[in-house]
Amino acid sequence: MMAILNTDGTKPIYIQIAEWMETEIMNGHFKADEKVYSQYQLAEMYTINPATAAKGLNLLADENILYKKRGLGMFVTANAEEKILNKRKNKILKGLIEEVVLEAKRLQISKEEVVSMIKENHIWEREQ
Structure with missing residues (x-):
């Protein structure tokens, strides 16, 4: 595709x-x-x-x-798969997480609340 x-x-x-x-x-x-x-x-x-x-x-x-x-x-x-996985995990995903944490700090959202928001997200269940 x-x-x-x-x-x-x-x-x-x-x-x-x-x-x-x-x-x-x-x-x-x-x-x-x-x-x-x-x-x-x-x-x-x-x-x-x-x-x-x-x-x-x-x-x-x-x-x-x-x-x-x-x-x-x-x-x-x-x-190749291992290289891509490591690259996406260590660069892309960590970068996205850093953005989320920085935005949460700007919004004065606690670490616990961010973790709770991630846990409440049901994307993993929908994709299986």
């Missing part, structure tokens, strides 16, 4: 492409050592410049989530 790119947002398109590819890997749509979409396929799918698509793929290659086979394309590394 294709992601919808937000061309009006602050997040660059190449990062959105990279994040979508990570999600595809995490969802099992691309397995270890399997070839992923080329920059030209991504450019056609999303009606974007191939250089933008390439930048997203190269970002993942720089993070050792993808690797290049000269003349053949980009492939998923053996430990």
Whole structure:
């Protein structure tokens, strides 16, 4: 399933492409050592410049989530899922939590109340 790119947002398109590819890997749509979409396929799918698509793929290659086979394309590394999971947990999720804590402090909401709000959220039950 294709992601919808937000061309009006602050997040660059190449990062959105990279994040979508990570999600595809995490969802099992691309397995270890399997070839992923080329920059030209991504450019056609999303009606974007191939250089933008390439930048997203190269970002993942720089993070050792993808690797290049000269003349053949980009492939998923053996430990890609683990790398993505660690990256999202340690960078993205921790950053979001930090934002929540800072906002709670600005609103003078106690730690206990924030924890209670998280516990009362039923998203985990809905997704299972």
